[in-house]
Amino acid sequence: MSELIAKERDVVIPGEIIAKGMDYLPGINASRQGENIIANRTGLVEINGRVIKIIPLSGRYMPKEKDRVIGKIIDINLGGWRLDINSAYTAMLSMKEATSDFITKGADLTQYFDIGDYVITRITQVTSQKLVDVSMKGPGLGKLKNGRILSIKPNKVPRVIGKQGSMVNLIKEKTNCKIVVGQNGLVWIQGSPKDELKAVETIRMIEEKAHIPGLTDKIKEFLETNKQ
Amino acid sequence: MVYKERLNKRGFDEPRKIEAKTGVIKKADGSAYFRIGNTAAYAAVYGPRDLYPKFLQNPKEGILRCKYNMMPFSGRGERVRPGPSRRSREISLVTERALLPVLNLEDFPNAVVDVFIELPQTEAGSRCAGICAASMALADAGIPMKGMVSAVSVGRVDDKILVDLDYTEESYEGGPVADIPIAIVHETGQFSLLQMDGCITKDMLSKAFELGKKVCAKIYEAQKQAIKDRYKIGDDK
Amino acid sequence: MNKELRESILKSLKEGIRFDGRKLDEFRKIEVETGSINTAEGSAHVKIGNTEVLAGIKLQIEEPYPDTPDEGMMMVGMELLPLANPEFESGPPTEEAIEISRVIDRGIRESKCIDMKKLNVKKGEKSWAVMVDIAPINDAGNLLDAGSLAAILALKNTTMPEFDGEKIDYKKKTSKKLPLGKLPVSVTIAKIGDYFIVDPSSEEEEALDAKLTVASLDDGTLCAMQKAGYKPLSEDDIMKMIDMSLKAAKKLRVYHEKA
Numbered sequence: 001m002s003e004l005i006a007k008e009r010d011v012v013i014p015g016e017i018i019a020k021g022m023d024y025l026p027g028i029n030a031s032r033q034g035e036n037i038i039a040n041r042t043g044l045v046e047i048n049g050r051v052i053k054i055i056p057l058s059g060r061y062m063p064k065e066k067d068r069v070i071g072k073i074i075d076i077n078l079g080g081w082r083l084d085i086n087s088a089y090t091a092m093l094s095m096k097e098a099t100s101d102f103i104t105k106g107a108d109l110t111q112y113f114d115i116g117d118y119v120i121t122r123i124t125q126v127t128s129q130k131l132v133d134v135s136m137k138g139p140g141l142g143k144l145k146n147g148r149i150l151s152i153k154p155n156k157v158p159r160v161i162g163k164q165g166s167m168v169n170l171i172k173e174k175t176n177c178k179i180v181v182g183q184n185g186l187v188w189i190q191g192s193p194k195d196e197l198k199a200v201e202t203i204r205m206i207e208e209k210a211h212i213p214g215l216t217d218k219i220k221e222f223l224e225t226n227k228q
Numbered sequence: 229m230v231y232k233e234r235l236n237k238r239g240f241d242e243p244r245k246i247e248a249k250t251g252v253i254k255k256a257d258g259s260a261y262f263r264i265g266n267t268a269a270y271a272a273v274y275g276p277r278d279l280y281p282k283f284l285q286n287p288k289e290g291i292l293r294c295k296y297n298m299m300p301f302s303g304r305g306e307r308v309r310p311g312p313s314r315r316s317r318e319i320s321l322v323t324e325r326a327l328l329p330v331l332n333l334e335d336f337p338n339a340v341v342d343v344f345i346e347l348p349q350t351e352a353g354s355r356c357a358g359i360c361a362a363s364m365a366l367a368d369a370g371i372p373m374k375g376m377v378s379a380v381s382v383g384r385v386d387d388k389i390l391v392d393l394d395y396t397e398e399s400y401e402g403g404p405v406a407d408i409p410i411a412i413v414h415e416t417g418q419f420s421l422l423q424m425d426g427c428i429t430k431d432m433l434s435k436a437f438e439l440g441k442k443v444c445a446k447i448y449e450a451q452k453q454a455i456k457d458r459y460k461i462g463d464d465k
Numbered sequence: 466m467n468k469e470l471r472e473s474i475l476k477s478l479k480e481g482i483r484f485d486g487r488k489l490d491e492f493r494k495i496e497v498e499t500g501s502i503n504t505a506e507g508s509a510h511v512k513i514g515n516t517e518v519l520a521g522i523k524l525q526i527e528e529p530y531p532d533t534p535d536e537g538m539m540m541v542g543m544e545l546l547p548l549a550n551p552e553f554e555s556g557p558p559t560e561e562a563i564e565i566s567r568v569i570d571r572g573i574r575e576s577k578c579i580d581m582k583k584l585n586v587k588k589g590e591k592s593w594a595v596m597v598d599i600a601p602i603n604d605a606g607n608l609l610d611a612g613s614l615a616a617i618l619a620l621k622n623t624t625m626p627e628f629d630g631e632k633i634d635y636k637k638k639t640s641k642k643l644p645l646g647k648l649p650v651s652v653t654i655a656k657i658g659d660y661f662i663v664d665p666s667s668e669e670e671e672a673l674d675a676k677l678t679v680a681s682l683d684d685g686t687l688c689a690m691q692k693a694g695y696k697p698l699s700e701d702d703i704m705k706m707i708d709m710s711l712k713a714a715k716k717l718r719v720y721h722e723k724a
Contacts, residue, residue, distance in 0.1 A: 011459045013452050014330070014367050015375025015415040029372070033415070040332060040374065042367045043457055057459055059370025060257055060276060062335070088276035088290075088339040116468060129287060148473045148484070155370075193477035198488050211459065226369050253603045254515045255550050266503055270602060272548040295555055300542065300598035301505035301521025304635050307596045309546055310558065344548035344555075346600065348519055349504040 008047050011057070012039040018052050027053030031131030053195055061087045061154040061184040063132045065123050070144070070182035071134065073117045083119070086151065089130040093121060097135035109152050111227045118144040118188065144180065150200055152207050154185035160203055160209040167206065167216065173225040175199040198223070231386035231403060235396040243380060243392040248360070248454035250368040258369020260454065262361035264380075265394065266351040271361035272344045273369035275334075279340035290336030294323040294343045296358050299421050302347045304395070313335040317356045326359050326379065326411040326421035342369060352394045353381050359411050359421065362449050368458070375415035376451060378444040382436040383407045384428050389435045391443045404428075408436060412444040471657065471672035478660040484668055490709060492664045492716065497614070499622040499724040507623025507643075509724065511615040513664060515605035517549075520615035521598050522623045526633060529585060529592040537584020538594040543612055546632035549601040564693070569599070569613045569651065571689040572680030576652035579620070583644040586628070595620070595643065606666040609678055613651035614717060618724045620645060648721055649688050650714040653678040654706040656698065661706055663713045677703065679710035683718060 002021025006012055018030065019037040029041045030052050037171050039045075043054040052217060063069070063085065071083030071091055080094040095103050099112060113119060120141050121134035136142060161168050161181050172179050177191030177199045182185065189199045209215060234240065244265025253259035254383045256272035263269070279285050296319040312320075323345065333341065343365065345358040356379035363377040382391050386403030393407050406426030413420055428436070479593050483489065493514030502508035505521035529536060543566040545553040558566070562594040575581065584593040597619065599612040620643055627637035655673040665673060675694035681687050687707065692698060699707070 011456045013376065013455045016374035016452070020411070031374075033374075038375075040372050041370055043370075056370050058258060058368060065466075088278060088336055090278070118469065130339075146472065146476075148470075193480045193482055197482065197484075198474075198478070201486075253517075253548065255603050256548070270548060274551045277551070295547070297546070299519065299600045300520065301502060301508065301523050302598070304504050306525055307523035307598070310542060310598075334708075342547070344546065346546060346548050346602075348521075348600070349502045351504070447644065 002201060004047070004148070006045045008045055010045045011043070012045055012054065013042050014040055018045055023050060025051045029054035030055060056155050058153060058155060061085070062092065063087055063089055063123055063126045063130065064183070065126055067123045067183040068120065068141075069123060069134070069184040070120050070149070070180065070186035073113050073119065073190040074113050076115065081109065081113055083121070083134065085132070085134075086154075086186050089132050091121070091123065091132040091134045093119070093134050093136065097124070097133070097137060099136070113143060113228055118149055119181065120144055120188070140180075144188045147178070147188050148196055148200075150187040150189060150203060152185050152187060152203060154183070156207045156210050157181060157183055157185060159215070160206050161188070167219065170216070170220065171199055171202050171223065175202070231400070232386045234390065236394055240388055240390040241439050241442065243446070244394070246447065246450050248364065248450045249457075250454050251366055251458045253329055256365070256369070258365045258367070258371070260364035260368055262357050262364065262451075264357050266349060266356070267353050268347065268349050269354065269357040269361040270346045270348065271358065271365035273341065273365045273371065275341040275369075276336040276339035276371075277342070279338060284340075285338040287337050288334070290333035290339045290341055292324055292328050292331060292333065292341050292343065294320050294327065294345065294362065296320045296345045296347075296355065298321055298347045298350060300352070302350045304351065319358070322421055322423065323355065323359055323362060327362055327366065327377055327419070328344065329420050330363070330374045330377055330413055331366070332374065333361045335372065341366070343376070352398055353392060353409070355421075356380050356409050356411070360447060360451060364455055367455050376448060377411050377413055377420060378447040378451060379409065379411035379421060380440060380443050380447060381407055381409040382440040382443075383426065384432055384436065389432055389439060391436055391439045401433045408433075408440075410437070410440050411443075412441060413445070414448045417441065470668060474669060474672050475658045475660070475665040478657065479660075483662060485666060489660065489662045490713060492713065493666075495717075495720060497720050498620055499618050500683075505619070506626060506638075507619045507621070509615045509618035509622060511611050511618065513607060513611045514666070515603055516607055516611050517602040518608065518611045518615045519600045519602060520612065520619040521600075522619050523598070524623070524626060524633070525594045525596065526586065526591050526628060527594045528590060533581070534589040535585045536581035537579070537592040539570075539574060539579060539581070539597070540594070541566050541573065541597045541599070541616060543569065543599040543601075543608075545604075545608075546601055548662070550604040553604070559684055564691070565609050565612060568678055568689065568691045569616055570611060571691075572613060572649045572651045573597070573616065573620075576647065576680065576682060576688040578617075578646050578648050580644035580646060586630075593625075604667065606668070606670050607653060607664050608718075610651055610653050610664065613680070614720060617648050617650070617721065621648070621721065621724060626689050647682050649680040649682055650708040650717045650721075651678055651680045651689075652713045652717060654709050656694070656696075656702060662707055663709065677710070678707045679707055679712055681714050
């Protein structure tokens with residue numbers, strides 16, 4: 001006889017029993033311990049038929065192929081640039097993935113990207129040892145200039161983006177800012193100082209209240225108040 | 229002389245008052261505060277993150293690094309000199325061992341999870357308070373884990389078995405004393421920390437363990453609640 | 466220093482607002498609590514925005530220094546605990562930690578707010594040593610002003626333990642307070658481009674050109690200063706920064722009374 005101990009969207013902590021019996025299967029961030037399905041991370045329970053998975057509520061970004069991430073140039077070496085991507089692992093941007101220009105041997109790579117620059121890239125490869133390669137070839141990828149970088153919890157990224165980008169488009173429209181949200185929890189915002197500040201406050205609010213029902217309406221209301 | 233009643237008026241199976249909170253340090257990836265009586269511990273988790281120097285890296289899985297430290301004003305007597313002591317280094321080591329069994333670090337090759345434990349004030353039981361805080365901070369940081377670790381000291385004073393000794397009891401002179409800090413993995417009931425100062429019979433030890441299990445279960449509930457409280461729905465602050 | 470960040474901060478300052486929306490002379494929200502650490506003879510817990518520090522006082526009896534045989538001693542220590550910021554590392558105090566400790570130390574020492582003569586118990590043999598330790602819990606910028614405020618509040622909160630001429634009984638607190646006079650306030654002013662700001666955040670600290678910490682008394686007397694950051698300051702800059710610091714000090718001084 002199988003039995004659910006926790007409900008859909010309950011907050012559970014590591015080791016907590018979500019279900020008893022063999023009818024349920026552990027999904028991501030869950031595992032089987034004898035008869036029980038337990039959580040392996042602090043997060044929300046999601047039950048999909050027989051499969052139980054945990055949506056994490058915290059944690060650092062783990063690089064995944066095809067993710068669009070914002071990185072900061074931290075080093076330059078023979079083959080290209082090393083990026084801090086707000087993760088335990090740095091990423092490598094090779095010369096051929098950065099530009100279609102022909103770069104002569106020994107050229108000064110800082111004319112393309114200098115240390116401290118922020119860039120938006122896509123992850124092309126993650127090895128088992130977590131060596132990460134990124135590329136800048138593709139629409140919307142490149143260097144980010146004249147804006148500010150905001151760091152948010154990576155697990156809140158889907159809320160900030162919204163369904164098909166609805167949330168971030170709403171913020172862009174109401175604040176007149178250009179905004180790029182990286183899957184790794186870094187957000188680039190560019191606009192007038194006051195508009196940037198409004199965008200930052202809005203994103204912080206989404207981060208804090210991500211779990212509250214009717215979030216979109218609350219955000220709309222917030223964006224429309226004290227708009228001079 | 230017989231130890232009929234505890235000097236601190238608590239029941240023999242009664243720990244001091246417990247307070248637990250998470251998310252107390254904004255800069256950290258996960259953090260917690262755990263207080264039992266007059267002993268308080270902060271724990272901050274940073275990571276998984278880059279590990280240097282490189283020779284410390286493990287290509288198979290991430291490593292755990294714990295650092296236990298008493299703030300200079302955290303002792304009742306003279307100022308505690310800053311910097312690591314033999315005592316604090318040993319405690320850092322046993323704390324690492326107490327926590328490692330519940331961690332799944334295989335997804336983080338070459339990286340490190342750092343746990344910094346700082347004690348602003350202490351009155352016995354500081355390593356156990358530190359372990360309780362660290363376990364909560366790791367869960368708060370979203371580190372993959374098999375379960376939680378709860379810790380408390382048990383022991384004897386004279387012929388009585390009791391839990392959560394304080395200074396008056398550790399230094400009791402009317403009879404033999406044993407102080408036994410333990411940590412229990414909640415999900416399996418196994419011991420991941422066991423130390424003892426003093427003398428005890430095997431029989432008494434079993435009884436002390438029984439008490440310890442009961443109190444650790446209580447501590448676990450406080451830890452669990454604190455981790456969840458951060459995500460309470462409808463908290464509109 | 467981060468050039469991009471500095472540009473963005475400057476763009477904002479040009480319009481009269483800080484990166485986080487504050488005015489140039491505005492502190493973040495301040496909260497103080499004293500006496501919460503009962504192992505210390507005095508303590509304070511200070512929050513300035515998300516920056517959070519603890520300060521605790523321990524009192525000891527020691528032999529006075531040979532050149533001041535009839536005075537007490539004082540020491541300020543602040544460690545940049547790795548708990549408070551991912552960039553702080555374990556190990557012996559860094560130059561940065563030592564500088565902060567010494568600047569706070571000078572503010573207290575040179576203001577003569579502790580009557581050192583009254584801390585002497587027996588000339589040339591026994592004096593009270595006041596050990597001020599500051600521990601950051603979370604570093605979101607301006608640890609120096611937060612630490613300095615916490616140190617002063619902890620000194621104010623201190624009660625002497627019982628001393629029988631031989632040994633201190635730390636368990637017995639007397640009702641005697643430390644002999645304190647006029648208290649200093651430290652305020653750090655940062656310069657970014659042509660702008661001056663109080664209470665710099667972490668981001669502003671990363672982008673600043675120079676900063677000046679000024680410790681002052683309530684009559685406007687300056688009792689300690691320290692210029693930090695790698696760009697030089699003009700005399701005019703310095704005078705402006707001192708004025709700004711004195712003005713802000715008035716606002717911080719209010720917290721001396723609250724605790």
